[in-house]
Amino acid sequence: MQNTVLILDFGSQYTQLIARRVRELNIYCEIHPYHSIPENLDNFKAVILSGSPFSVRAEDAPHPNLSNIRGKLPLLGVCYGAQYMAQFNGGSVEPANLREYGRAKLSMIKPGEVFFEGIPENTQVWMSHGDTIEKLPEHTVRLASTPEVLNAAFKFEGEPTYGIQFHPEVYHTTHGKQLLENFLVKIAGVEQAWTPAAFVETIVHALKEQIGNDKVVLGLSGGVDSTVAATLLNKAIGKNLYCIFVNNGLLRKNEFESVLHQYKDMGLNVKGVDASERFLEALKNETDPERKRKAIGKAFIEVFDDEAHEVTDVDWLAQGTIYPDVIESVSVAGPSVTIKSHHNVGGLPDFMKLKIVEPLRMLFKDEVRRVGKELGIDPELLGRHPFPGPGLAIRILGDITAEKVRILQEVDFIFIDGLRKWGLYDKVWQAGAILLPINSVGVMGDERTYEKVVALRAVESTDGMTADWVNLPYEFLQEVSNNIINRVKGVNRVVYDISSKPPATIEWE
Numbered sequence: 001m002q003n004t005v006l007i008l009d010f011g012s013q014y015t016q017l018i019a020r021r022v023r024e025l026n027i028y029c030e031i032h033p034y035h036s037i038p039e040n041l042d043n044f045k046a047v048i049l050s051g052s053p054f055s056v057r058a059e060d061a062p063h064p065n066l067s068n069i070r071g072k073l074p075l076l077g078v079c080y081g082a083q084y085m086a087q088f089n090g091g092s093v094e095p096a097n098l099r100e101y102g103r104a105k106l107s108m109i110k111p112g113e114v115f116f117e118g119i120p121e122n123t124q125v126w127m128s129h130g131d132t133i134e135k136l137p138e139h140t141v142r143l144a145s146t147p148e149v150l151n152a153a154f155k156f157e158g159e160p161t162y163g164i165q166f167h168p169e170v171y172h173t174t175h176g177k178q179l180l181e182n183f184l185v186k187i188a189g190v191e192q193a194w195t196p197a198a199f200v201e202t203i204v205h206a207l208k209e210q211i212g213n214d215k216v217v218l219g220l221s222g223g224v225d226s227t228v229a230a231t232l233l234n235k236a237i238g239k240n241l242y243c244i245f246v247n248n249g250l251l252r253k254n255e256f257e258s259v260l261h262q263y264k265d266m267g268l269n270v271k272g273v274d275a276s277e278r279f280l281e282a283l284k285n286e287t288d289p290e291r292k293r294k295a296i297g298k299a300f301i302e303v304f305d306d307e308a309h310e311v312t313d314v315d316w317l318a319q320g321t322i323y324p325d326v327i328e329s330v331s332v333a334g335p336s337v338t339i340k341s342h343h344n345v346g347g348l349p350d351f352m353k354l355k356i357v358e359p360l361r362m363l364f365k366d367e368v369r370r371v372g373k374e375l376g377i378d379p380e381l382l383g384r385h386p387f388p389g390p391g392l393a394i395r396i397l398g399d400i401t402a403e404k405v406r407i408l409q410e411v412d413f414i415f416i417d418g419l420r421k422w423g424l425y426d427k428v429w430q431a432g433a434i435l436l437p438i439n440s441v442g443v444m445g446d447e448r449t450y451e452k453v454v455a456l457r458a459v460e461s462t463d464g465m466t467a468d469w470v471n472l473p474y475e476f477l478q479e480v481s482n483n484i485i486n487r488v489k490g491v492n493r494v495v496y497d498i499s500s501k502p503p504a505t506i507e508w509e
């Protein structure tokens with residue numbers, strides 16, 4: 001990629017956010033750990049140093065050699081990055097009187113600086129530091145202060161090198177994006193050319209180069225990532241892409257047929273494999289959540305391996321890995337955490353020995369959606385709620401039978417369909433129904449019933465790590481509850497889950 005911004009990661013919890021903000025400016029960027037600065041910097045147009053949990057005063061603090069960068073490329077140090085440039089260029093960093101965490105105001109901004117163009121005095125910034133820059137190095141100019149922090153921003157004279165104590169990447173820094181734009185666009189002259197269309201063009205070209213006439217297999221799940229990955233590969237290599245969509249019998253009602261149909265309509269070379277029986281068999285009498293997951297994972301690998309063998313001379317396995325997965329595995333913690341020793345281990349399924357191609361490995365989730373939109377993928381498919389790999393198996397508490405799956409599919413369908421009809425679907429991050437392993441007494445048409453209880457769950461979240469239950473309208477819950485009890489044989493009671501995560505989780509198992 002041309003016009004790239006290099007973000008050197010010193011292990012800050014906010015490094016990913018810096019990348020998000022830069023990408024929002026339609027500028028491509030890459031995060032690299034501070035200890036492995038790319039040797040060839042030709043494609044990089046600017047560099048940002050992240051924050052860090054370390055103190056620059058600590059013996060073991062990150063201490064990269066920036067001689068290939070400083071003065072040669074526009075450089076911005078954020079928090080630790082700024083402290084680092086101050087400390088090792090003749091300035092001094094000391095423990096602050098007070099650890100500062102939270103909002104502050106830039107009470108002084110040096111007028112006439114492009115760096116602060118369009119940013120008003122007293123703008124709010126986000127601070128998160130225990131050290132402070134007591135003394136600036138020589139040949140620097142102070143650009144901003146807060147009442148607590150004298151050296152909140154500075155630059156080196158005669159070179160495009162800047163340091164800021166606050167975090168422009170955090171939303172609470174009201175003009176953070178403007179500041180990044182000032183630095184990257186106005187000062188560094190980086191082009192804002194990173195758009196979904198540009199990505200599609202570049203990646204399709206790169207995939208053609210990488211794969212040539214080889215064959216690729218890919219598992220389609222009905223989810224966003226694998227669908228977008230498949231569409232890109234299809235554009236690049238067409239019929240040499242062999243997609244496999246497995247019905248584990250634990251999908252939503254009608255989902256296998258309708259999604260398979262949709263995939264075919266999209267021109268994908270896809271094979272639908274109905275392995276429902278095999279999965280049900282593997283799950284027989286299994287009640288423990290983790291063992292259910294393991295059984296499903298194992299069955300999946302077996303089915304996929306069988307199917308991958310049907311395609312002769314395959315060289316590649318495509319995966320829908322996205323950037324947050326990649327960042328996690330290349331974090332500053334070092335390569336030790338990345339190794340997943342798939343190779344040279346006996347008894348591995350053959351498809352795991354294939355070369356891996358990951359078209360989305362540099363994209364964030366919302367970028368995957370935008371690329372999907374650019375590719376003309378149905379917005380309904382792109383807006384789908386996340387659905388767990390083990391599917392309904394972890395929403396049927398206790399053991400799993402075909403009958404229980406059928407009941408839960410009906411309940412789930414009424415709930416999800418209701419959300420759509422009431423215009424609530426897109427306001428909810430994830431929703432589903434859970435079949436409880438208990439019966440309760442009811443009365444229907446003067447007769448006593450003793451039937452199943454289902455719980456409905458709908459949550460708001462951004463990444464599934466934390467979640468709040470959604471305040472769905474009572475009238476909606478009333479209608480859905482009536483529909484479920486009247487239409488689904490075997491269910492006589494509906495409850496709504498009002499637990500947040502933490503301490504509850506989204507799924508019940």
Ligand SMILES: Nc1ncnc2c1ncn2[C@@H]1O[C@H](COP(=O)(O)OP(=O)(O)OP(=O)(O)O)[C@@H](O)[C@H]1O
Nearest residue numbers: 219220221223224225226227244245246247320389
């Ligand atoms: N039913 C299935 N049939 C074939 N492949 C599958 C199926 N379910 C999952 N996979 C494969 O396993 C990968 C991991 O599944 P998982 O649902 O955990 O991923 P994900 O991050 O949600 O991505 P996606 O949005 O593609 O579902 C998928 O990207 C897909 O390649």
Ligand SMILES: O=c1[nH]c(=O)c2[nH+]cn([C@@H]3O[C@H](COP(=O)(O)O)[C@@H](O)[C@H]3O)c2[nH]1
Nearest residue numbers: 293386387388389390430464501505506507
């Ligand atoms: O692919 C998956 N395999 C699983 O075993 C699994 N368990 C939970 N989830 C999904 O992860 C998110 C967080 O769920 P929890 O709050 O229940 O941990 C939610 O989106 C869950 O649906 C899974 N996804």
Ligand SMILES: NC(=O)CC[C@H](N)C(=O)O
Nearest residue numbers: 051052079080129130131
């Ligand atoms: N957010 C940061 O980069 C913090 C830097 C350093 N650890 C400090 O406490 O000042």
Ligand SMILES: [Mg+2]
Nearest residue numbers: 221223387389
């Ligand atoms: Mg999925």
